[in-house]
Amino acid sequence: MIFHKAKGVQIDGRKELCKKHPLIDYLNPDTVYIPLVQRHLKLEPVVDVGDIVKIGQVVAEVGGFGAITSHASISGEVKSFKKVWHSSGKMVEAIEIKNDFKNQLDERIKAVKNVKELTREELVEIMKNAGLTGLGGAGFPSYIKYQTKENIHTVIINAVECEPYLTCDYQFIIRFAKKLIKGATYMKRAAEASKVVIAYKAYNTKVEEVLKPYLDKYPDIELYPIKDIYPAGWEKYIVEQITKKTYKSLPAEIGVIVNNSATAIIYSDAVERNIPLISRPVSITGEGIKEPKTFFVPLGTKVSDLIEQCGGYIDGLEPMKANYIAGGPMTGRAIFIDDLVVNDTLGAVIIKLFEEKDYPECLGCGKCADVCPVYITPTEIKKAYERKDVNLLGLLDANKCMECGLCSYICPSHVEITDAVKKGKELLRKGAK
Amino acid sequence: MARFAGGKAPFIRIANEKGENTKRIMRDFLIGLLPVILFSWYKNGISVYLDGNISVLEMFYPLFFIIMGGLLAYIMEGIFFYITDKDNRNLKGIMRRLNTSYAVIPGVILALLLPLYTPIWILMFAAFIATIVGKMLFGGFGNNVFNPALLGYAVVGFTFSGIVTDINVIFNGSEIVMDSYAGATPLGTLASFRGTGDAFSYQALVEPYGNLWDFFLGTIPGALGETSAFAILIGFIWLAFRKVIKWFTPIIYIATVFGLSWLIGIMAGDSGVWFPTYSILTGGVMFAAVYMATEPVSTPTNPLGKIFFALFLGVLTVLFRFVGSLPEGVGTSLIVMNIFAIPIDTYSGVIRTKLFKKPGPLYISILVGVLIILVIYTLVASGNMYTAITSLFNLGQVI
Numbered sequence: 001m002i003f004h005k006a007k008g009v010q011i012d013g014r015k016e017l018c019k020k021h022p023l024i025d026y027l028n029p030d031t032v033y034i035p036l037v038q039r040h041l042k043l044e045p046v047v048d049v050g051d052i053v054k055i056g057q058v059v060a061e062v063g064g065f066g067a068i069t070s071h072a073s074i075s076g077e078v079k080s081f082k083k084v085w086h087s088s089g090k091m092v093e094a095i096e097i098k099n100d101f102k103n104q105l106d107e108r109i110k111a112v113k114n115v116k117e118l119t120r121e122e123l124v125e126i127m128k129n130a131g132l133t134g135l136g137g138a139g140f141p142s143y144i145k146y147q148t149k150e151n152i153h154t155v156i157i158n159a160v161e162c163e164p165y166l167t168c169d170y171q172f173i174i175r176f177a178k179k180l181i182k183g184a185t186y187m188k189r190a191a192e193a194s195k196v197v198i199a200y201k202a203y204n205t206k207v208e209e210v211l212k213p214y215l216d217k218y219p220d221i222e223l224y225p226i227k228d229i230y231p232a233g234w235e236k237y238i239v240e241q242i243t244k245k246t247y248k249s250l251p252a253e254i255g256v257i258v259n260n261s262a263t264a265i266i267y268s269d270a271v272e273r274n275i276p277l278i279s280r281p282v283s284i285t286g287e288g289i290k291e292p293k294t295f296f297v298p299l300g301t302k303v304s305d306l307i308e309q310c311g312g313y314i315d316g317l318e319p320m321k322a323n324y325i326a327g328g329p330m331t332g333r334a335i336f337i338d339d340l341v342v343n344d345t346l347g348a349v350i351i352k353l354f355e356e357k358d359y360p361e362c363l364g365c366g367k368c369a370d371v372c373p374v375y376i377t378p379t380e381i382k383k384a385y386e387r388k389d390v391n392l393l394g395l396l397d398a399n400k401c402m403e404c405g406l407c408s409y410i411c412p413s414h415v416e417i418t419d420a421v422k423k424g425k426e427l428l429r430k431g432a433k
Numbered sequence: 434m435a436r437f438a439g440g441k442a443p444f445i446r447i448a449n450e451k452g453e454n455t456k457r458i459m460r461d462f463l464i465g466l467l468p469v470i471l472f473s474w475y476k477n478g479i480s481v482y483l484d485g486n487i488s489v490l491e492m493f494y495p496l497f498f499i500i501m502g503g504l505l506a507y508i509m510e511g512i513f514f515y516i517t518d519k520d521n522r523n524l525k526g527i528m529r530r531l532n533t534s535y536a537v538i539p540g541v542i543l544a545l546l547l548p549l550y551t552p553i554w555i556l557m558f559a560a561f562i563a564t565i566v567g568k569m570l571f572g573g574f575g576n577n578v579f580n581p582a583l584l585g586y587a588v589v590g591f592t593f594s595g596i597v598t599d600i601n602v603i604f605n606g607s608e609i610v611m612d613s614y615a616g617a618t619p620l621g622t623l624a625s626f627r628g629t630g631d632a633f634s635y636q637a638l639v640e641p642y643g644n645l646w647d648f649f650l651g652t653i654p655g656a657l658g659e660t661s662a663f664a665i666l667i668g669f670i671w672l673a674f675r676k677v678i679k680w681f682t683p684i685i686y687i688a689t690v691f692g693l694s695w696l697i698g699i700m701a702g703d704s705g706v707w708f709p710t711y712s713i714l715t716g717g718v719m720f721a722a723v724y725m726a727t728e729p730v731s732t733p734t735n736p737l738g739k740i741f742f743a744l745f746l747g748v749l750t751v752l753f754r755f756v757g758s759l760p761e762g763v764g765t766s767l768i769v770m771n772i773f774a775i776p777i778d779t780y781s782g783v784i785r786t787k788l789f790k791k792p793g794p795l796y797i798s799i800l801v802g803v804l805i806i807l808v809i810y811t812l813v814a815s816g817n818m819y820t821a822i823t824s825l826f827n828l829g830q831v832i
Contacts, residue, residue: 012450164445304434324437329444338435352444359448360455360533361575366679369735369785379734380782392779397786405443412455413575414448419441 008229008237009371009406011164011330018167018285018292023175025296026309027279028074028101032300033084033094033341036060038068039139045095051078056106056276059095068141069131072097073278073298075104087326087346089333094300094341108274115272120146123190123271130270131277136169136233136260137327139345142267145259148252152191156242156251157184159200159207159261160226162233163328166348168281169261170204171294176265177210181218183268188220191257198261199224199238230330231373231404282342284310288322288351303340303349313351325350330405359414368407368417374400378407378417385424390431398424458677459535465672466541466724470499472664473657477549495549495657498556502544503537505560510536513569534574539563542582542724545658546717546764547589555593559585579771580731587764635707645707648714659717669723678727679736682743686722687713689747693808697755697815718750721763731771738774738781741800745777746770748807755815 036043043060047053053072060070079096086092118126128143136158157180161169173180184196200207202225215221224242226232235258239251247253259267262280269275278298285292290311297306307313325332326340329350340349368378376397384392401421408418448454474495482492514530515522521530543563547556563585571577639645642653651661673680694712698705713719726732726746733742746766754762780796787793 011445319435319437322437323440323444325442325444329442331442332444333442334437334440334444336437336439338437350444354438354440354444354449357449358529358533360535361573363455363458363575364729364732364734365458366729366734366736366739369782376786377735377782380779383779392783395783395787395792400786403442408441409443409445410447412448412453412458414446414454416441418443 008227008232008373009410010228011230011409013164013228014285015165015167015170017165017287018283018294019171021291021293023171023281023294023296024309026301026306027296027298028099028103029298029301029305030099031079031302032072032074032097032099032298033082033302034059034070034072034097034300035084035086035341035343036070036081036093036095037086037088038062038070038133038141038344039066041066041068043068043070045081047072047078047095049078049080052076052100053078053097054104054106056109056274056278059097066141066144067128068133069129069276070299071106071131071276071278073300074099075102076100085335085337085340087333087335087340087343089326089335097300111273112271118189118271120190120192123186126270126274127190127267129276130267130274132263132267132270133277133344134260135262135266135280135344135347137331137345137347142259142263145252145257146187146190148250148257150252151255152193152252152257153195153255154243154257155184155187155191155193155196156238156256156258157187157196157198157261157264158233158235158238158258159198160233160238161201162230163330163347164230165285165350166283166328167285168283168294168347170207171283172262172265172281172296173200173207174210175296178214179265179268180261181211181214181221182272183264183266184221185218186267186271187257187259187264193255193257194220196221197224197242198222199226199242201226201228201232203228230406230409231402234373234402234404237373277344280342280344280346282306282346283348283350285348286325286350286352288313288317288353290314297342299342299344301342303342304338306342306349307338317351317353321356322351322353325352330409331403357414362411362413362415362417365412367410367412371406371410373404373406374402376400376421378421381424382415382417382420385420385427388427390428393424393428394432398428401425455533455535459538461675461677462538462672463541465668465675465677466538466545466658468664468667468671469545469658469661469720469724470496470541472651472661473499473545473549476651476660477657498549498551498553499541499544499657501553502542502547502556502560503540505557506540506543506564507531507536509561509564510534510569513565517569536564539568539581539585542658543585545720546582546586546656548656555589558593559589561585562588575730577730578775579768580725580728583725583764583767583771587768590764634703635705639707639711645710645714648711653715655715656717659720662714662719665719665723672723672727678723679739681736682727682732682739683722685740685743686726686747686750687718689744690718690750693748693751693811696812697751700812712751712754716754717763721750721767725767731774733774733778733781735778735782735785737785738778741777741781741804742770742774744804745773745807748804748811751815752807752811756811 041062043062045060047059053059054075057072058069059072062068074097076097076099079098082094082096083091084094124143124146132142133139134142159169159173188196208223211223239256240246245254251258266277279296281294281296283294284306293310295306324335324338326335326346326349381396381398384396403422405418411417477495478492481487511527511531514527540560543559563581567579567581567584568577647653649662653660669683672678691709691713695709698708726743733739749766749769750762753765780800784793784796
């Protein structure tokens with residue numbers, strides 16, 4: 001294609017910030033807040049104030065396409081329904097559960113004996129009942145991917161984690177390498193695929209180290225090192241690298257399913273012990289944190305508790321000169337009040353200091369068009385958006401944008417171009433209706 | 434609970450992290466101009482001084498003139514900010530605005546476009562047109578439609594053409610004493626061929642100035658910065674290496690001018706390579722290719738647009754040079770193409786997204802179609818300059 005040579009950009013990872021400490025368990029917070037929202041869907045609570053809930057009990061659910069259930073992540077009493085800050089950048093309704101520190105498990109959580117005999121349908125059903133979603137950040141219910149009618153031959157486990165600062169997947173794998181391998185094989189069975197490929201960043205030799213010993217026992221699993229570039233963790237990029245084929249909207253078209261590595265680890269617990277998605281790893285990092293650490297926490301934990309565990313903010317932090325970012329620094333959101341709770345899509349909270357500077361206007365260097373991984377022209381989309389020209393937005397394929405943030409990252413004039421393209425994409429979606 | 438600042442993703446920017454910001458681009462661009470500045474100082478100052486034609490003080494005049502261009506533009510922009518930005522009428526506020534406005538570059542380029550010994554008040558007027566009219570009235574840095582320096586040069590060229598041409602006769606001290614130049618630029622000589630019906634010849638076009646090597650080195654008469662292809666080439670390598678400009682824009686532009694000139698030469702009955710080489714080494718083609726056709730603001734943004742821009746620019750340069758009434762085709766073609774930069778940008782943006790899906794082919798055929806028509810027109814119309822083609826052209830009219 002004409003001058004389409006976008007090969008990604010190497011970004012200074014700053015991952016060493018968070019790698020000093022191993023994954024730390026923080027499994028018994030005082031209170032948790034289970035958000036009543038999953039992607040854009042609103043969940044209906046099935047418990048009431050005053051109920052005593054056990055770990056793994058269903059507390060909220062929603063039907064229809066993308067039906068999903070939420071589970072209590074600690075045992076205790078439902079205190080109230082309260083609005084909390086959510087990683088989507090909005091305040092959402094949540095169930096407040098006060099921990100009784102008895103750690104009572106729901107009856108369903110027990111060792112499953114006939115793991116080897118589970119059929120494809122049963123495995124997908126487990127995924128659905130566990131409320132398993134993509135823990136990489138999109139939060140898409142995993143079981144939907146496995147209900148595909150296409151013939152799947154490969155399951156790819158995405159352990160690339162290309163966003164800077166984030167180390168939650170990396171540390172989760174180091175800690176639960178065996179579970180990753182098992183979860184991956186269950187996923188392979190759930191998709192009736194013939195092999196599993198685990199994609200990881202080539203410089204993360206430790207991932208290779210911990211996974212290598214299992215490869216002899218599980219001959220269907222392959223490791224695939226990927227270059228250290230952004231956005232190497234993008235589904236399409238990984239699929240193209242591994243299969244040398246491309247697809248239009250879903251990888252299932254060419255017989256591939258991609259899942260995040262953390263999802264696979266949680267899934268192995270779901271299959272073997274019926275433990276639903278109730279906890280996940282979260283990195284608390286950034287220059288504004290005294291001792292960045294990665295935690296394994298129940299969903300709904302308050303981030304402020306975790307920051308306290310890290311020794312708090314650095315001394316003399318001026319909150320108005322720092323960003324409180326939910327998610328990775330490339331695609332995350334700035335949260336205004338540090339009152340966030342952990343939900344299934346939150347991989348990290350980053351406190352990043354910034355300096356206020358004067359920036360010139362766009363000079364038209366065209367770097368954004370050069371780096372765009374989906375080969376669109378951000379500057380033209382920005383202009384079309386400013387003119388509200390829906391027709392032109394369509395011609396420029398604004399909907400192809402996957403909001404990786406590279407165009408803004410590379411911009412020498414600090415233009416908020418990703419944001420403009422995002423808005424253009426929204427305008428196109430609305431205008432097309 | 435603390436309240437944190439807002440912001441838009443992504444939160445890490447290359448402009449902050451590695452200092453790869455617009456300021457660096459502009460600084461690198463100025464460094465890219467250095468070889469040209471130094472050469473023009475050597476040619477118009479040092480070498481003339483060594484010949485013993487001027488005093489030591491006069492030796493520094495070319496450098497003074499170029500710095501003056503940058504300084505004037507800078508001061509004028511400062512005054513503009515003082516007048517318009519009422520909230521920041523202090524030195525700090527103005528300096529802050531100037532910091533993100535990069536006024537010096539158009540000023541320096543403007544000075545390099547003018548002949549030495551252009552009166553300073555004309556330089557001042559040109560700098561006014563360039564920075565205030567060409568840039569600030571369009572909305573400041575990043576919003577100008579025309580290349581500011583070029584606009585300043587063009588306006589001065591039209592309004593004070595008498596004075597500038599008179600000055601043109603004297604390029605520098607050395608050139609006054611060398612009779613062989615007879616005060617004409619190479620392109621002026623070329624223009625004198627127009628309509629005479631004589632076929633151009635190496636003897637008439639190149640020999641008065643030496644040989645093509647002199648053209649390459651730049652020891653021929655001309656404006657301050659435009660003569661030396663050698664110095665410009667050094668600047669080009671630096672700029673391309675630092676990724677300030679796209680390497681292919683100048684190359685495509687020069688290649689187009691080269692190819693078309695060669696075709697015109699062949700049609701006139703002389704297939705020698707000297708003519709296209711002469712053609713790209715004169716009239717500031719090289720200077721415009723490296724420093725003006727790549728100016729990011731007034732040219733298309735995406736790579737495909739830059740390619741189309743360079744192609745069109747090349748064709749128009751040849752068209753205006755051989756068909757128009759002014760020997761200088763580069764400036765006019767750049768001004769025309771600056772206007773069309775915006776539609777080309779949009780069209781090529783659509784083409785590079787849609788490629789061969791609808792309406793990609795339509796847009797491609799519009800751009801390529803216009804290009805082909807222009808090429809054919811250029812080749813046919815430039816025939817009136819040369820005897821060989823004249824008969825053919827007349828024959829066509831008869832039929």
